[in-house]
Amino acid sequence: MRVGLNATCLNDRPSGAKQRFIGIYGAFFEQLPEVQFVIYEPRDCSVHRWFDALPNLAHKETPIPSEGRFGKYASGKNYWPRAFRKDAFDIFEGFHIPLVRSPSGKTIMTIHDVRGLRDDVGMLSRAAFKAVLRKSLQNADHVVTVSDAMKQEILDFYPGADISVIYNGLDAGDFSRINEQQLTEFKNNNALPDSFALAVGHFEPRKNYLHLIDAIALLKQRGFDVPLLIIGNNSGERERVETRIEKAGLSSQVTIMSGLSDEEVRCAYQLCSLFICPSSYEGFGIPMLEAMAAQRPMVLSDLPVFREITEDQSVYFDANNVEAMANAIEVALTDTLQRTKMIEYGNERIRDFSFDKLAGQLADTYKALLYG
Known part of the structure; x- marks a missing residue:
């Protein structure tokens, strides 16, 4: 053949x-x-x-x-x-x-x-x-x-x-091969806090980062500070996101990184407390698999494909509803039982990929x- x-x-x-x-x-x-x-x-x-x-x-x-x-x-x-x-x-x-x-x-x-x-x-x-x-x-x-x-x-x-x-x-083994020295160096080199939320994806409108910034700002108004790291290369939307961050007074709370190696991205997953995917449209969503492999809980926009990949075992929100997004983030960071449930599910589900x-x-x- x-x-x-x-x-x-x-x-x-x-x-x-x-x-x-x-x-x-x-x-x-x-x-x-x-x-x-x-x-x-x-x-x-x-x-x-x-x-x-x-x-x-x-x-x-x-x-x-x-x-x-x-x-x-x-x-x-x-x-x-x-x-x-x-x-x-x-x-x-x-x-x-x-x-x-x-x-x-x-x-x-x-x-x-x-x-x-x-x-x-x-x-x-x-x-x-x-x-x-x-x-x-x-x-x-x-x-x-x-x-x-x-x-x-x-x-x-x-x-x-x-x-x-x-x-x-995904090759889940790539995540298990990250060692403590790599994690420490990545954290220290980038001055990352002990706890932060992570979003991964190129800067384009469908990634919905503007609403994510608004959700982080709303949480801050409630007295619930959530440091956020966004990793992605620019596809035309980065300047708008940076402007929204500055106007929301979140410059010291939101970090953007681009051009990272695969190893560095895996370190970010391993170090984060929560993975967030706020996209308004996706055909799949590989970052969900990466979060599973890194044994991290996640909150996701309520897209049919996200529910399919996670089999309704995550926390979901309306991508156009900033308050719903903020509520989901807060629940996923504070509900220990829910976090454990998502991590254990991800450990099993990742084998299918x-x-x-x-x-x-x-x-x-x-x-x-x-x-x-």
Whole structure:
């Protein structure tokens, strides 16, 4: 069997898509040594270097940039017809839209989210996204997505789609390998308090950090000070968040960090007293898995996907209700029984997200598509 993987949307920037590709497909390559995999790389990232050298893994550099819609379309339009004349595949999988369909074999599309369908997206952008998504779904023989909630969103838009759900994953062992010296150095180097809440995610509107800052300010008005650490790279929203922090008088209470290593982020999880995810929209939510692996309680916005991943075992709040968010944070920091319950649940639940287990599910999906 020959499998082509269109990884031209990936680059070295931290993302859930990158973490999923490295974790699940790294295990996938090793589980199926009889399958020949070919990774098509963007011109600005050597994706194959994320993996160990394997005899069944090859790569091809393309002229396609990892970012920029027009550049990707223009370079891909010329590149893919030539590439497919040279290479035929039993399965060709793409990880972004518009989907590139192979003229041979079956074509799979992985979808992480469909945020372009949301009402808060501009009318023209939403119309364009709908057209491209519909065409991509028509061209796909099968769709893989990251949650049942995401599957339902896709089916609401395109009822005939053939969809499998394979969760994102995590190597929980990465957290257990953090030692006391690393924790002490990270805490001291960044002057972190003994107790603080943590939020993780790039600075963009859907992460809902403005409401989180308002919730922290409300708690302060109640006499309940909650130091907050936000870790994330800027995707256009950081300046607004910093302005909100300053206006709320929280400059000494809220810390922002960007550009951290994976090890440093794990230290932050291990040191925090509470993980908070206030997002207004997500297709999955890898930080929830990271909080489970770090054995930390969490409070989450009341999204269907968050309830799915945590099986209704967390504390939830309306993402648009600052008071509800503040109440949830206070409960999770003061209710010892609830905190213990969440930690114990997370210790068990995280086992469902091992990369080996998820790679096995992906292998089953491939086999079912080829052999019925």
